[in-house]
Amino acid sequence: MATMRRDFLKLGALGAASAGLVAGAQVLSAKQAAAQSAPDSLLRTVIDRGKVLVGTGSTNAPWHFEDEAGKLVGMDVTMGHILAKALFDDENAVEFVLQDPAQRIPNVNTGKVDIVVQFMTMSGQRAQLVNFSRPYYVEGVALISTPGTENNDFDKLKAAGSGARIAILQNVDAEGTVHEVLPEATVMQLDTQANVLQAVDAKRADAAVVDLSTVRWLVKRNPDRYFDSGKSWHSQLYGAAMKQGDLDWLHFVNTAFTIAMFGHETALYDAAFEEYFGEKPPERVPGFPKI
Amino acid sequence: MLDAMIYALPFLMEGLWITVLVSLLTVSISLVAGLVLGCALIYGPLPLRLFTRLFSDTIRGIPILVLIFFVYYGFPAIGVDFDSFWAAVTALTLFKTAQVIEYVRGAVESIPRGQSEAGMAIGLTFSERLTSVIFPQALRRFLPPWINGVTDAVKGSALVSLLGVTDLMHAINQVIGRTYEAMPLYVLGAFIYFVINFSLSTLSRRLERRLSHVQA
Numbered sequence: 033m034a035t036m037r038r039d040f041l042k043l044g045a046l047g048a049a050s051a052g053l054v055a056g057a058q059v060l061s062a063k064q065a066a067a068q069s070a071p072d073s074l075l076r077t078v079i080d081r082g083k084v085l086v087g088t089g090s091t092n093a094p095w096h097f098e099d100e101a102g103k104l105v106g107m108d109v110t111m112g113h114i115l116a117k118a119l120f121d122d123e124n125a126v127e128f129v130l131q132d133p134a135q136r137i138p139n140v141n142t143g144k145v146d147i148v149v150q151f152m153t154m155s156g157q158r159a160q161l162v163n164f165s166r167p168y169y170v171e172g173v174a175l176i177s178t179p180g181t182e183n184n185d186f187d188k189l190k191a192a193g194s195g196a197r198i199a200i201l202q203n204v205d206a207e208g209t210v211h212e213v214l215p216e217a218t219v220m221q222l223d224t225q226a227n228v229l230q231a232v233d234a235k236r237a238d239a240a241v242v243d244l245s246t247v248r249w250l251v252k253r254n255p256d257r258y259f260d261s262g263k264s265w266h267s268q269l270y271g272a273a274m275k276q277g278d279l280d281w282l283h284f285v286n287t288a289f290t291i292a293m294f295g296h297e298t299a300l301y302d303a304a305f306e307e308y309f310g311e312k313p314p315e316r317v318p319g320f321p322k323i
Numbered sequence: 324m325l326d327a328m329i330y331a332l333p334f335l336m337e338g339l340w341i342t343v344l345v346s347l348l349t350v351s352i353s354l355v356a357g358l359v360l361g362c363a364l365i366y367g368p369l370p371l372r373l374f375t376r377l378f379s380d381t382i383r384g385i386p387i388l389v390l391i392f393f394v395y396y397g398f399p400a401i402g403v404d405f406d407s408f409w410a411a412v413t414a415l416t417l418f419k420t421a422q423v424i425e426y427v428r429g430a431v432e433s434i435p436r437g438q439s440e441a442g443m444a445i446g447l448t449f450s451e452r453l454t455s456v457i458f459p460q461a462l463r464r465f466l467p468p469w470i471n472g473v474t475d476a477v478k479g480s481a482l483v484s485l486l487g488v489t490d491l492m493h494a495i496n497q498v499i500g501r502t503y504e505a506m507p508l509y510v511l512g513a514f515i516y517f518v519i520n521f522s523l524s525t526l527s528r529r530l531e532r533r534l535s536h537v538q539a
Contacts, residue, residue, distance in 0.1 A: 090489070091500035098497050102334070130407075130487035142396055226505030250503065 073280035078146055083125045086112035087145035090130050094249040094308035095151040104128055107245075108149040110304035111168055111272060111289070115147065118288035123300065137161050140273050147285060148273040151245075163276050165285045167269035168293065168301075173209060174247040175261035177239040178232055186213075186263035189239055194218055199228045199237035210241055213265055233257070245309060252310035294323045327507035331498045338494025339515065345408075345480040345490060349415040350473050356416070357423020364428050375424060382421035388482060390414045395486055411483035415476065422472050430465035431457060463534050470527035474520040491515060 070076075078084050088108045089096045096106040109128065116126035129145050136148045140162055153171070154164045175198075177184035189196040193216040200206045202221040210219045220237050222228045225246075231237040239261050250258045272289075274282055292301045294316055305313050364375040382390070394417070395410040405413060434457050442452035484493035495512045499505050 089487075089500075091493070091496040093501050093503075097500045098334075099501070130489065130493075132485045132487060134485070135487065138392075138396055142399065226499060226503060229503055230506070 070278075070280050072278075074146055074275070074278050075281045075284050078119060078281075082120070083127050084112070084116055084119055084147070085127050085129055085145045086115065087129045087131045087136065087139045087148040088112065088150045089133065092151065094245055107169065107304050107308045108151060110300055111149045111292075114292040114300050115149075115285060115288050117297070117300065118284075118291065136273060140275055143275070146274075146281075151270055152273055154269040154271045158273070161276075162273040163278075163282045164271035164273060165282070166289055167271045168289055169245070169270040171268050171270055172244040172264040173241050173266045174244040174264035175213075175239045176229075176232065176242055176247045176250065177259045177261050178235075178257060179255075179259045181232075181235065181238055181259070183238045184259050184261060186261050189214055189217065189261065192217075192238070196239070197237045199231040199240040201225055201228055201242075209266065213263060248309040248311070290323060294321070324507045324510070327502070327504050328511045331495075331502075331508055331511060334498050335491060335494045335511070335515070338489050338491040338497075341408075341483075341489060342477070342480050342491040343519075345412055345415065345483055345488075346473075346477045348412050349419050349476050349480065352412075352416045353419035353423050353476075354469075356420045358427055360420065361424045361427025361431070364424055365431055379421045379424045382417050383425075387414070387418050387479060388485070390418055391482055391485060407486040407488050408483070411486050411488055415479060415482070418479075419472065419476055423469065426465050426468045426472070427461075429468070430461040433464055434460050463531070466527065466531055466534070470523060470530075473527075474523050477519055477523070478516060 088104075088106075090098055090104055092106075094106055096104065096108045099105045112126045112128060113123040117123040119125065129139070131139055131145075131148075131150070133150060135144075136150050136152055137158070139145050140148045147165075148162075151171070152158070152164075154167060158164070175186060175189070183189050183192045183196055189198075190213075196214055196217040197220060198210050198214060198217045199220045199222055200210055206221050207219050210217055220231060222231060225242060228237075228240045228242060229250075232240045244264045247258075247260055247264075251260045272285060274285065291297050293313075298313070298316065302313055305311070360375045360378070363371045364379070367375065385393070391411055391414040394405065394414040395407065398405060398410070398413075438456050438460065439452055442456045447455065480490060481492035483490050484496070487493075489497070491512060495508045499508050502508075
């Protein structure tokens with residue numbers, strides 16, 4: 033009787049081990065893993081296809097631009113590689129579909145791309161049209177000047193009062209944005225970002241208000257030409273956009289981004305952050321999850 | 324400024340080729356389609372005339388930008404899913420075809436009726452009257468607006484960049500996006516577009532002179 037019970041237990045253990053192997057095999061295989069997602073999930077389609085289609089641009093450093101070798105690079109592009117690595121363990125299993133910023137929401141909602149990673153500010157209005165991933169960068173506006181300008185840092189600009197001349201891209205909030213931190217400054221509204229910077233170069237303005245990431249990029253690349261005035265404000269979140277109604281895909285992207293920013297595979301994100309923004313992300317400390 | 328232009332030039336070559344390719348495809352396809360539909364508008368049976376009139380008026384009444392987005396996002400709903408390049412070429416070609424139809428109609432209808440009647444009087448068949456009497460005269464009136472339309476097509480091809488196609492304009496913006504130096508690149512871009520269009524205009528004038536000599 034005891035032998036029979038032992039045999040039965042052995043069989044049970046064998047069965048459990050087999051079940052474990054089968055389950056393990058399912059976890060190990062990306063295709064089988066996808067089979068566990070909802071049948072109509074984009075996650076399954078992407079894995080079956082063998083590459084992910086990421087919509088982005090190519091004309092805005094440091095987010096998405098072509099380097100001198102003609103290769104598409106930038107922080108948004110890195111997030112595409114991070115996603116490909118999480119999907120296929122191959123960061124190059126990604127096809128970037130170049131698009132205009134105006135195409136970001138239409139392209140994701142008509143299925144031209146699987147996801148859009150193109151310096152997209154998360155807002156309530158946009159979130160009614162697409163699902164946003166977790167934020168991967170906190171953008172803001174900041175002051176940039178030149179090393180040779182007399183009033184080039186924030187304290188001097190503030191002390192200059194109405195004598196401080198600030199260039200900014202034309203928009204409805206332009207005056208308010210500048211006066212929020214420099215209440216008396218003279219605001220100069222210009223039509224393109226390039227002209228805003230040109231005003232600083234030509235000393236027509238003491239400083240310009242541009243995106244914080246642009247300040248970091250330009251100061252890192254041209255320290256002899258540009259100077260970080262040391263003031264940033266107006267935080268806004270950048271997230272990737274996906275079609276609504278597909279929670280498996282959304283959760284997968286969030287998981288991939290969270291691992292790349294806070295987990296055990298931060299190499300790609302860290303290298304890009306340092307390359308494009310000139311600073312290292314804060315060190316991750318084991319213990320309480322600050323994410 | 325010159326340094327920035329020389330630096331940028333190699334990065335613009337691929338974009339320049341796409342601009343030339345888009346322009347060539349648009350101009351050649353629209354020329355063939357426009358000539359056929361233009362003749363259909365003048366000499367075709369009533370249903371064909373109505374269809375061509377509807378097509379021409381509708382397409383010419385829609386801004387080209389809307390047409391580009393309509394082809395890219397609307398056509399997949401009827402099972403025609405072009406990539407960005409072909410969606411842009413299709414939209415530009417549809418727009419240009421509608422214009423060519425009107426150039427053909429204007430050129431042919433401007434030939435006095437007496438010319439056709441004279442052909443009839445000497446016993447020419449319908450096709451002989453077209454090929455030997457009407458079309459040779461209409462060609463001289465068709466060419467100037469058509470060449471003008473060709474230069475418009477070259478400039479209009481810059482709109483393909485809105486679908487992410489890297490033409491000359493998009494390549495210029497790519498370099499500006501990397502260097503943040505806009506002015507030298509815009510000057511260089513304007514110069515390249517000018518060279519293409521000025522060459523086309525010169526060619527057109529020579530062609531017109533040549534045809535004028537033959538007619539005289």
